[in-house]
Amino acid sequence: MFELKHVSMEKNGKKIIENATFKLEYSGLVWLKGASGSGKSTILRIMCALEKPSSGEIFYKGVSIYEFNIPEFRSKCIYVPQMPILGQMNVMDCIRLPFSFKSNANKIFDDKKLNDLLEYFELQDATEKNINQLSGGEKLRIAIIRALLLDPECLLLDEPTSALDAKMEQKTLQLLKSLSEKKLIVSSFHTESIKEFCTQKIEIKDRYAIAS
Numbered sequence: 696m697f698e699l700k701h702v703s704m705e706k707n708g709k710k711i712i713e714n715a716t717f718k719l720e721y722s723g724l725v726w727l728k729g730a731s732g733s734g735k736s737t738i739l740r741i742m743c744a745l746e747k748p749s750s751g752e753i754f755y756k757g758v759s760i761y762e763f764n765i766p767e768f769r770s771k772c773i774y775v776p777q778m779p780i781l782g783q784m785n786v787m788d789c790i791r792l793p794f795s796f797k798s799n800a801n802k803i804f805d806d807k808k809l810n811d812l813l814e815y816f817e818l819q820d821a822t823e824k825n826i827n828q829l830s831g832g833e834k835l836r837i838a839i840i841r842a843l844l845l846d847p848e849c850l851l852l853d854e855p856t857s858a859l860d861a862k863m864e865q866k867t868l869q870l871l872k873s874l875s876e877k878k879l880i881v882s883s884f885h886t887e888s889i890k891e892f893c894t895q896k897i898e899i900k901d902r903y904a905i906a907s
């Protein structure tokens with residue numbers, strides 16, 4: 696589904712990623728591994744066209760991602776950052792907001808799926824609240840729920856379990872594993888528990904991405 700060819704990234708004269716070249720299938724849970732500051736978020740942001748690499752090419756289903764209409768591309772391929780900025784609105788309005796975007800016009804809001812996900816992530820009470828009344832971990836889970844409701848072809852997640860307790864971490868890994876049977880999920884994780892769930896690993900070491 697994704698192919699990165701000779702992707703390099705330099706910021707303010709500092710080389711961050713060098714010559715990243717790898718292919719990802721149409722489904723699976725890909726563990727983007729690397730030490731803090733190794734360039735995991737940079738790779739994810741490049742893959743969803745939030746950042747343009749200094750050189751190299753990125754293909755999605757064989758087409759350069761820069762040939763897509765960007766909002767439409769980001770509707771197929773959703774990125775959830777580590778600390779999502781969700782604004783200062785009611786939680787339900789926040790969850791429904793992207794369904795009003797033109798690029799998501801073909802997406803139907805599934806109330807049953809929302810209730811199931813809220814229950815799974817133990818957030819049933821959150822819908823009455825304002826975003827600014829949620830903890831970091833709760834905000835992250837709301838952002839993940841919102842992305843899952845949009846049912847993208849590909850999900851790019853930046854440390855989705857970083858703010859979660861051990862029980863919720865396991866539940867999240869299990870859910871991602873099961874969803875990855877039908878869609879591609881590329882995600883950075885610090886927890887080693889991901890080993891038993893992931894189908895592929897891309898490790899960033901000394902600026903180089905090694906696929907295994």
Ligand SMILES: Nc1ncnc2c1ncn2[C@@H]1O[C@H](COP(=O)(O)OP(=O)(O)OP(=O)(O)O)[C@@H](O)[C@H]1O
Nearest residue numbers: 706707709711729730731732733734735736737738
């Ligand atoms: N504007 C910038 N100028 C120079 N270096 C930058 C700039 N932005 C980011 N970097 C550097 O790029 C490197 C990669 O950052 P990135 O956020 O992608 O790493 P990460 O692996 O996601 O880290 P973490 O696990 O801590 O979130 C870091 O060393 C960071 O200091």
